[in-house]
Amino acid sequence: MKTIEKEKAIELRRQGKTLSEIMEIVPVSKGSLSYWLHDIKLTNRQIGRIKYKNDKIKCKFIEYNLMKKEKALKAKEAIFNSAAREIGKLSREQLRLVGIALYWAEGYRAHACSSVDFTNSDPEMIKLIMRWFRDVCGVPEERFRVRLQLHGVPEEDKAKVYWSKITGVPNKQFTKAYIKTSPSSKNKTGRVLPYGICSVRVFDTALFNKIQGWIKGLMALSSSPA
Numbered sequence: 751m752k753t754i755e756k757e758k759a760i761e762l763r764r765q766g767k768t769l770s771e772i773m774e775i776v777p778v779s780k781g782s783l784s785y786w787l788h789d790i791k792l793t794n795r796q797i798g799r800i801k802y803k804n805d806k807i808k809c810k811f812i813e814y815n816l817m818k819k820e821k822a823l824k825a826k827e828a829i830f831n832s833a834a835r836e837i838g839k840l841s842r843e844q845l846r847l848v849g850i851a852l853y854w855a856e857g858y859r860a861h862a863c864s865s866v867d868f869t870n871s872d873p874e875m876i877k878l879i880m881r882w883f884r885d886v887c888g889v890p891e892e893r894f895r896v897r898l899q900l901h902g903v904p905e906e907d908k909a910k911v912y913w914s915k916i917t918g919v920p921n922k923q924f925t926k927a928y929i930k931t932s933p934s935s936k937n938k939t940g941r942v943l944p945y946g947i948c949s950v951r952v953f954d955t956a957l958f959n960k961i962q963g964w965i966k967g968l969m970a971l972s973s974s975p976a
Contacts, residue, residue: 755778854968896923
């Protein structure tokens with residue numbers, strides 16, 4: 751038992767010192783201090799002082815955490831913006847490769863298929879694939895068809911207006927939406943995609959085969975020496 755430290759801690763506590771203040775003078779753990787001092791009686795004035803000091807420490811701690819969080823957010827934003835600037839502009843060849851990779855990841859590739867299908871819920875990804883369809887694949891505007899998959903969202907017209915703006919495809923080229931409602935999702939409306947999932951389709955067997963060839967060529971690059 752650290753008798754001298756204990757007696758010193760008790761004396762300081764009776765003076766109305768906080769545990770943090772005592773630990774600066776008596777080099778022992780907070781657990782030991784709590785055990786030694788748990789039955790020390792304090793005056794209302796001392797209790798008030800300790801509460802004031804503890805609240806002050808809490809405020810400083812909160813301020814420090816907020817400053818640390820703000821600093822981390824600024825650092826994150828700086829990295830984000832710097833990385834975004836690194837991309838610059840896409841050349842036609844870069845767009846061609848990006849689109850092939852996107853279709854490889856997200857497009858429908860069944861060998862018996864005679865149509866090109868790309869499905870996603872990310873509007874920016876849909877914008878990029880539409881640019882690829884138009885600028886690289888040369889798809890005529892009248893060949894596009896769009897179908898939406900809505901999860902328990904009854905506002906089909908509103909969703910069509912949204913995706914028409916994203917895709918640049920007129921409303922008349924949208925087919926009837928597929929509305930899916932599952933018992934497990936009835937109470938999770940806050941987590942449902944507000945405008946559903948967008949599927950862009952082009953009925954073009956030749957384009958489908960060409961894209962499969964592009965993907966095969968991209969696959970070959972993965973096994974080619976650098």
